[in-house]
Amino acid sequence: MLLEAAGIKKIFGKLTALDGAALSVGENEFHGLIGPNGSGKSTLMKCIAGAEVPTQGTVSFVNTDITAYTPTERARAGMSLKFQITSVLPSLTLYDNILLALQAQSSLFDLVFSRTRGALHDQVMTMLRQFRLADRAFEAAAALSHGQQQWLEIAMALAGKPKLLLLDEPTGGMSLEERRVTGELLQPIKQHCSLVIVEHDLDFIRDICDRLTVLDQGRVLASGTVPEIQANPSVQEIYLRRA
Amino acid sequence: MANAFVAAFEILSFGAIIVLIVLGLGIIASMMGIFNFAQGEFVLLGAYITYLAYAKGMPIWAGMVAAPFVVGALGFALEALIIRRFYAAPIVAMLGTYALGLIIRESVRGLIGGFYLTVPEPIGGSIDIGAMHISAWRFTIIVITLLVMAGCYLLLSRTSFGLRMRATLENPSLARASGISTPLMYGATFAFGSALAGLAGALIVPVFSLYADLGLRFLIQGFVAVMVGGVGSFIGPVAGAGVIGTLSAALPWIMAPVVADVLVFVLAIVFIKFRPQGLIAGKGV
Amino acid sequence: PAPWANAAEAPIKVGIATDLTGPIAYAGNADANVAKMVIKEINAAGGLLGRPLELYIEDTASNESVAVGNVRKLIQRDKVDMVLGGITSSMRNAIKDPIVARGKTLYIYPQLYEGKECTPYLFCTGPTPAQQCDEFIPWLIKNGGKKFALPSANYVWPHTLNVYARKVIEANGGEVVFEEYYPLDQVDFSATVNRIVSNKVDVVFNTVIPPGVGPFFKQLYEAGFLKNGGRLACVYYDENTLNINQAAEIEGLASCLDYFKVLTKENPFDAKIQAAYEKDFPGNFLFAAGSAATGTYRGLKLWEAAVKEAGKIDRESVAAALDHAKIAEGPGGPAEMVPGKRHCKMKMYTAVAKGGNYEIVARSSGLVDPKEC
Amino acid sequence: MPEFLDIKHLDAGYGRSQVLFDVTLGIPWRGGVAVLGRNGAGKTTLMKTIVGELPAWKGELAFDGRDISRRATQERVRAGIGYVPQEHSVFARLSVRDNLAVGSLASKKADAVDHVLTIFPKLGQRLDQPAGTLSGGERKMLAIGRAMLGDPKLLLLDEPTEGVWIGVIEEITERLIELARTIAVIIVEQHLDLALRVADYAYVLDRGRVALQGEAGQVRSNPELMRYLAP
């Protein structure tokens, strides 16, 4: 397994947001994480990426226990996260946003002395072109619409060539067509990367994911392949239940 | 025993003075996100107005009552003319208010000729309990501080004015979209913070005498207090001020004052380092 | 103005560097005013060596870095023949090098200070610890008591002064109960006051400075120190500082300086300069000893005498003459330089605050020796 | 009779870059109107211009028969325009309770908050939590609830269901349909079906211009529509 999160508990004050949740993702697997609002999906993603420290539980990545790692160390180990609330670097250009993401793992020496800019230029432009942002490469990221920022974030998350990509609602604010395109953009990375994706759009999830985990009230309700989950009665129940 | 009582009173009274000074600073810093370097000069203006009343032969308490209103009005005007442009850039705001403070301070210095001037207390003398003497005015300050604190708390937490204020300062565009007139709220908040500074100045001038650097003296202490208490709430800075004030008055009882002075700051910074959210994390009022 | 005998030669340039702005601007402005008055007077009397005097005033702004820049203007741009000024010791230290060493100019420092300044070409015309303590402390012991407390601001002047004062106190059978230093801007003195009261101190020999001194005296008063017969003493207290507290809070405070305004009642020359000053500068900036105004007057007059004697204006000649210059009349009486010491003998007065005014209670019999260098 | 909200030849944008070009639309006194378009088409910009977050560069903006193009946002809101922004739609450091209280500052109905809490029971469990720590979906619910509390006569919703769980979307849709019977609702929405269930009429924006408009059904079946929504 590439990622093993087990027994994750996260308590905020009186609220138990995660109550022994678990997630395991294999190599080159696209894994969907679904569940009602407030079921703890984002919190689980944050615990995995290091943005939140779980009250209890362990996270291991490529067979190493990373529970105590900082976000930086996790990123360096090959994890990459797109937040639910977009967080691009607003006053930098799109170009610089991508460039920063691309060379995040370089050593200090390289950062200061080598001429990576020239070397990386084509990569940056390719990424931007893929996401249809190339013509705005030299505008500040703040000038993008909400949907465009989502794209930029996905591009940034991909740029670091992660082993595991964590996307928290990447298609929020996108139309059906745009979602489809996003799905297409994500397919090719399967060769070198696993994906955990949080989504509310079941059709989208069904199309791109191999396996699904369903969270409800901080617990794993079910986990399995897409057909298994669709057949699961308790999952069907929460889909009918009013929030 | 008597000694301990006097000590407690003195420490408490200095704590109250710091709280009084920090109240306005804290409201502006916490709620508006502006570290107002001119706050000390608002304190100075409050003191100066009180002095003017005294020098013109009016009753001192009249000056003390007028001070918060005059300084508040000035704050309102300054907000509309100057501070308003700074909200997006807190550091520029620090420098802008620094310049503002410099202007006010140097002007007042010119007006009072750079001297140290005395202003008598409206309630003078001391309360004698046996062999102990307790300054009547310091006691009054403690009482007023408590009242003002409670009043501010109620205003912010219980009234719709407070709610509007907090909403505006939290997310102005959304506040406007909720029908709140944000320019007015900004002005009002800043004026309120300034008025509190004016009041503080008016009340402390009999204790410390009037001089141009009166406000500046407390500024850094005030900022540190705000940080220790925690930015983002009303209670935080007040608690921080209480701690810093009592600590700076208490430490000289047990160690060399020169050491105590630096120690307070170092302790504060170390504390903030390990508890960045401050004594009271930024929620609630 | 008067026709100059040697008008063909360029005027003699006098430089004043003092705190025109900043926290002690009240003192600096008074000094600058005194200089204007003296220079006007000398010019009216025909100038020096037949040449007119020209005054150059620069601001030291209580900021050493600004001060050095401005003093360089005096030295390098205006090429003054002498610089008088600096009020605090740190200011003197900052500007003395550009004036004396790098600037090769004469420097007169007018303020009362801690002593120990023995730089060549630097002349001090204000009182020293010896002048302020030698007669004052015995008086305090007689009129206050034997138990002294030395609460002080933490900088060089109080430290050095206290060393001297302690010596005198102990030599006269007194006792120092405690000596304690506070940050310069400390404003809460509850711990100190408590210590003073509980130790039954007789005399508080204070070197706490503004802004702390106001609240300190007030807290002492409120704690009943004066009521129980305690005596305040503070050697920099002059007419300017009287207003920091209400009269009652400093009733009986004793100070020892080279001049008090009450002297105008008994001393016609003092009355004359005081009147001349107040006529020209009726504002807030008083002619007082604690702000170096008297030292400035004395310094300029001594320098005038020296230039007259030397007959030339170059540094060596003037310094040589200034070394033993004398004036028969000055604020508080005559003054004369102690040869080889570059410090000044003068008369000293002990005064006590009564109802917001000073009363002279003692005076030195003759000129007091600075005992420096 | 003029439309309730009447926009004619509107130009607007950010700084010097123009986003909306000659937009003309009319919103009736009651009923839903959908604004559709791909990412970056200018939907949010249009909403912001209507509430006054952005100044109109040119054109007319009349609400309830009065020109509002020079009025400040808060005045427009007090005149009866409610707004749910796409981003930053809650007061993050204020508690949920206070967020709702801000919404009901102008409202006269005493039980309004309770009403919102029955629609979104989830919020009831989170009343004392700072709104900034709510989950994405909870935040949207709060934003909608807050806007509803102001008793608007015209409600602007910028992607109200983004990140909201399907079960809740259904609930929201029902409420909006209900609302649209009594007041005017403008909805920007990526869920086409939802949008067109709420709306009787739809506008499609393309690069800042109105590209299509018509009855909801017509727009839905217009073969051009997909082209305008594809990236």
Next chain:
Amino acid sequence: MLKPMSVVREAIATDMGDEADGAMAEGAAAGQAKDRVKAGRKILPIVEAVVLVAALLAPLVLQDYLTVFATRVIILALFALSFDLVWGYAGIMSFGQALFFGSAGYGVALLARDLDITNIFLVLPAGTLIGLAFALLLGGFLLLGRHPSSVIFVSLGTLTGSYAADRLARGWYYLGGQNGIPSIAPMSLGTYEFTEGPAFYYLVLGILVVVYLLCRFLVRSQFGLALAGLRENEQRIAFFGYKAQHLKAIIFTIGGAVAGLAGSLYAFHEGFVWPNMVGVVVSTQVVLYVLFGGSGTLIGAVIGAVIVEGVSFWLSDNYRDIWPIILGVLLLLVILFRPLGLISFVLGERERVGSFGAKAKENP
């Protein structure tokens, strides 16, 4: 299509203080910048060249005493540079930059006083090292650790450091207490002594140019870009895998070293050190230089130092009694109407930090 600027202003004015506003201001800036790019891009190098030429010629046209003044200004410009590096590029609000400046000054003053060491090749490296060491200690404490530190915390932390050092210097007799250390012997090279004047001026100018070029290289490297990112959103940068805190600590330390170098030059040029030099007054002063000139451009810091010092000098000459008030008013006006500093009169936002010359390649 273009709207007059007034509309833009209005947009900004009606929308103060929240993200949307920030975004809009950004938008406006980006718009301006685009025009600028079209109008002819590289303005920064021109400004730099002009300043350099002016600096080279200054002693030839200035009177002697003004050359001495100019030397001091150049030293202060070097000091300003150190602050711009830290604030303008990394967004670390060092309100205590004087700590490094002054401690280096004290350090070399002690070397000269107690050990008679004045050799330029010893004292300048020593001063630099002292600045570096202090910055490493303070920066390590403030910037590293489990919680990322907020701008306000760092600014107050550095302010406190500076304040405490000032207190310490005042109270410590060995350092001369309040009076500082006067009459420092001149810096020497063999038997040659650097006394104030043109030689000292060109020495300092040379040092400034070298340090400037080094800084310029540094901030235009990818390292500089990472700093720009940091300033925007430290957490985001950390999630990319940058060791954000280390980068900050490094630039902070470099800033400290430059400040130390400036401080040691200052001590020798002025001939004395005093507690203010480590204190809050000088710390605030350097912030003013940089804000006045324009942060995040390097050259803005230099220009700011020159103008603030020059103007104060002139004002204190011509308005002796009220010059602090006038200075305050001028400052306020600049901050109000040119929040990006005087440099923004000639320089578009895009030539500031975080924009790098790659666009030439893209647009053929």
